[in-house]
Amino acid sequence: MHKKTTYLIPYMLWIGLFVIAPMALILYQSFFNISGHFTMGNYEQYLTNGVYLKMTFNSILYALIITMSTLLISYPTALLLNRLKNKQFWLLLVILPTWINLLLKTYAFIGLFSQNGSVNDFLRFVGVGSHQILFTDASFIFVAAYIEIPFMILPIFNSLAELNPSMINASRDLGANSWQTFRRVILPLTMPGVKAGFQAIFIPSLSLFMITRLIGGNRVITLGTAIEEHFLVTQNWGMGSTIGVVLILAMFVVMYLTRDRKAKGGRIQ
Amino acid sequence: MANSVIEFRQVNKSFDETKVLDEIDFEIEAGKFYTLLGPSGCGKTTILRLIAGFADATSGDILFEGQKINELPANERQVNTVFQDYALFPHLNVFENVAFGLEIRKISKTEIKTAVNEALKLVHLSDYGNREISELSGGQQQRVAIARAIVNEPKVLLLDEPLSALDHKLRKEMQGELRDLQRRLGITFIFVTHDQEEALAMSDQIFVMNAGKILQSGSPVDIYDEPINHFVADFIGESNIVPGKMQRDYVVNFDGQDFSCVDAGMKPNEAVEVVIRPEDLDIVAVDTGQVNVTVDTQLFRGVDYQISAHDKMNNEWKINSIHKTSVGQIVGLAFEPEDIHIMRYHETEDDFDARLETYE
Ligand SMILES: Nc1ncnc2c1ncn2[C@@H]1O[C@H](COP(=O)(O)OP(=O)(O)O)[C@@H](O)[C@H]1O
Ligand SMILES: [Mg+2]
Numbered sequence: 001m002h003k004k005t006t007y008l009i010p011y012m013l014w015i016g017l018f019v020i021a022p023m024a025l026i027l028y029q030s031f032f033n034i035s036g037h038f039t040m041g042n043y044e045q046y047l048t049n050g051v052y053l054k055m056t057f058n059s060i061l062y063a064l065i066i067t068m069s070t071l072l073i074s075y076p077t078a079l080l081l082n083r084l085k086n087k088q089f090w091l092l093l094v095i096l097p098t099w100i101n102l103l104l105k106t107y108a109f110i111g112l113f114s115q116n117g118s119v120n121d122f123l124r125f126v127g128v129g130s131h132q133i134l135f136t137d138a139s140f141i142f143v144a145a146y147i148e149i150p151f152m153i154l155p156i157f158n159s160l161a162e163l164n165p166s167m168i169n170a171s172r173d174l175g176a177n178s179w180q181t182f183r184r185v186i187l188p189l190t191m192p193g194v195k196a197g198f199q200a201i202f203i204p205s206l207s208l209f210m211i212t213r214l215i216g217g218n219r220v221i222t223l224g225t226a227i228e229e230h231f232l233v234t235q236n237w238g239m240g241s242t243i244g245v246v247l248i249l250a251m252f253v254v255m256y257l258t259r260d261r262k263a264k265g266g267r268i269q
Numbered sequence: 270m271a272n273s274v275i276e277f278r279q280v281n282k283s284f285d286e287t288k289v290l291d292e293i294d295f296e297i298e299a300g301k302f303y304t305l306l307g308p309s310g311c312g313k314t315t316i317l318r319l320i321a322g323f324a325d326a327t328s329g330d331i332l333f334e335g336q337k338i339n340e341l342p343a344n345e346r347q348v349n350t351v352f353q354d355y356a357l358f359p360h361l362n363v364f365e366n367v368a369f370g371l372e373i374r375k376i377s378k379t380e381i382k383t384a385v386n387e388a389l390k391l392v393h394l395s396d397y398g399n400r401e402i403s404e405l406s407g408g409q410q411q412r413v414a415i416a417r418a419i420v421n422e423p424k425v426l427l428l429d430e431p432l433s434a435l436d437h438k439l440r441k442e443m444q445g446e447l448r449d450l451q452r453r454l455g456i457t458f459i460f461v462t463h464d465q466e467e468a469l470a471m472s473d474q475i476f477v478m479n480a481g482k483i484l485q486s487g488s489p490v491d492i493y494d495e496p497i498n499h500f501v502a503d504f505i506g507e508s509n510i511v512p513g514k515m516q517r518d519y520v521v522n523f524d525g526q527d528f529s530c531v532d533a534g535m536k537p538n539e540a541v542e543v544v545i546r547p548e549d550l551d552i553v554a555v556d557t558g559q560v561n562v563t564v565d566t567q568l569f570r571g572v573d574y575q576i577s578a579h580d581k582m583n584n585e586w587k588i589n590s591i592h593k594t595s596v597g598q599i600v601g602l603a604f605e606p607e608d609i610h611i612m613r614y615h616e617t618e619d620d621f622d623a624r625l626e627t628y629e
Binding site for chain 2: 169175184185188
């Protein structure tokens with residue numbers, strides 16, 4: 001009995017110091033205005049000022065587009081990887097880029113996408129002429145999706161690898177063709193992987209700011225860039241914290257919507 | 270054969286270099302209970318997978334009602350499988366699992382409901398439609414797997430060791446129920462097991478397999494009474510197998526004496542193996558039986574004693590007797606000419622059948 005509590009200490013310390021305390025501080029901070037007086041004004045402003053609501057909507061929209069495009073690329077990729085002979089090796093190649101620092105990868109894309117970058121060199125070479133690629137919505141979404149893809153492939157790959165192959169035989173045996181088998185058996189049984197990938201990408205995508213700044217420029221303003229702005233530029237910590245609280249709430253909402261649930265009975269009969 | 274449903278013609282199956290099915294040839298008639306019996310790894314599941322369409326034969330033809338089906342995808346074959354691990358869909362409840370095949374065939378909701386409820390009734394799970402698969406016991410899951418297969422009214426039902434995960438009592442119960450179900454539905458069953466007792470109890474026809482080959486096929490009684498070789502005799506029930514020599518038709522020599530028997534058609538003086546089942550041996554007073562043996566061990570099994578003894582040529586004899594003996598005692602063994610079965614070395618099933626034709 002005593003042993004068990006001893007083992008729990010590091011965990012408790014971690015949770016207390018690095019999860020609960022920061023969240024409590026953010027919540028506390030969000031009730032103060034720029035001159036240090038207690039106020040509900042931040043929340044009032046957030047809810048009534050169209051700018052913040054539009055920003056929130058934008059962030060959710062971008063995060064959804066990023067998550068959905070990674071999902072569309074990752075699911076077929078995971079399916080394919082699972083059929084390969086040396087699948088662990090090919091999976092490693094997918095994971096490899098995550099070991100490289102995020103900032104380095106972002107700078108690499110600036111190099112690729114800039115006016116004199118390789119992509120524009122190529123476009124000029126084939127006679128299309130150079131285009132503005134950097135600081136567009138498309139390049140922001142592209143780079144964000146590129147960086148997040150491994151975190152979507154991995155959980156989907158794992159759930160596919162865990163899928164009992166006799167499930168697929170059983171489905172074929174009962175008359176289902178490949179598509180019906182995919183839709184009725186493979187997809188539902190790998191949903192936990194899809195949900196895990198969704199959580200791993202959607203929530204961080206809501207608060208992206210570095211890629212947003214460096215690749216999206218000022219074209220793209222999200223909750224992440226707004227927090228950065230409030231803390232580093234306008235020094236309005238209260239408002240920054242309020243947006244932080246909104247992000248934390250969004251996180252819980254997403255976790256709730258993508259939770260593991262198993263509907264109980266009474267569906268057909 | 271007029272009503273052959275499934276036929277294998279010289280079917281071979283190899284994985285890389287290893288041959289797992291070797292020249293498999295058989296015919297399955299409609300409406301009977303067939304069993305593939307053999308030790309683990311002999312290729313039983315592989316045969317079912319070839320019939321169901323989950324694997325391709327390396328060579329040879331697989332026919333369904335006279336049509337070659339080698340290339341036909343699994344979902345278009347009129348057979349259904351009860352998998353060794355049941356393979357029930359964990360994301361669907363019992364009703365939805367059973368309805369799966371019917372929904373694929375776009376049958377109306379009301380018809381599906383009727384058919385599924387009927388199938389569940391057949392396997393005694395009428396009230397279980399709303400249950401999740403994880404809430405069921407092994408025996409119940411196995412019944413759901415059967416219901417999910419038979420609801421599609423397949424021409425042939427393939428069952429891959431469906432009872433192997435059940436405890437002894439439930440297993441006996443399910444053997445009876447399966448046999449009963451097969452008779453009522455009139456569907457052809459191809460049942461796989463490594464348990465000879467189960468095979469003998471349930472089947473119309475048994476295929477005994479070993480190492481990728483079918484060694485013998487026939488009714489349980491045929492196979493039990495007239496095993497073709499040492500492996501079959503040993504695998505199906507207990508047996509005493511002693512080396513002997515065929516003196517002439519109907520006379521065999523073993524343990525240094527001539528015995529009359531009911532087998533014929535061998536070459537004079539041909540070396541053979543003699544099979545006598547333990548339950549056909551009676552223990553009698555010394556010198557009043559056909560052979561004298563010395564008792565080595567005796568084991569009480571509730572119903573009878575399992576006795577192991579040896580004769581003067583040092584052949585081992587197993588005897589099941591309700592009479593007690595004592596270790597070291599010399600007793601006589603009595604048996605009739607009909608109790609003796611003679612096996613030739615390396616005789617093929619065709620030659621065996623042809624030889625039996627000549628004198629039976
Ligand atoms: N996918 C496979 N790859 C290689 N060998 C296999 C494969 N499937 C089965 N085998 C081999 O084929 C033989 C027969 O297997 P199986 O038909 O499953 O036997 P059984 O059902 O009689 O126990 C075994 O030796 C097994 O190792
Ligand atoms: Mg098997």
